[in-house]
């Protein structure tokens with residue numbers, strides 16, 4: 001994409017609050033997308049959200065990993081903070097097939113910096129260790 005890339009228009013639904021404003025946006029697409037104009041946001045938070053969604057979209061991942069010797073076979077996990085949308089697949093791949101040892105505690109760090117991001121994967125449920133018989 002170059003400086004001559006034509007702008008395109010699209011409608012976005014703001015997810016910041018339950019109002020769910022429909023925002024019409026005009027933006028330059030490509031590797032360095034840029035918001036040019038918009039209308040329909042009822043407050044400044046909508047503009048902030050729209051600019052990030054177009055220019056640098058972020059996502060939070062929630063999934064689960066397998067647990068060895070636990071009273072449950074897997075533990076739910078999530079990213080501690082949002083990551084770039086472009087990194088979601090890489091982070092999911094880094095979790096695929098992963099097994100951790102019980103016990104697992106809510107808030108426990110499972111991975112630091114998955115796929116080169118600056119977040120952590122943390123557990124969101126407890127899994128107790130099974131006592132040997």
Ligand code: SF4
Pocket residue numbers: 014015016017018019020021040041042043044045046047
């Ligand atoms: S633009 Fe403002 S009022 Fe509308 S959904 Fe977003 S945060 Fe809510």
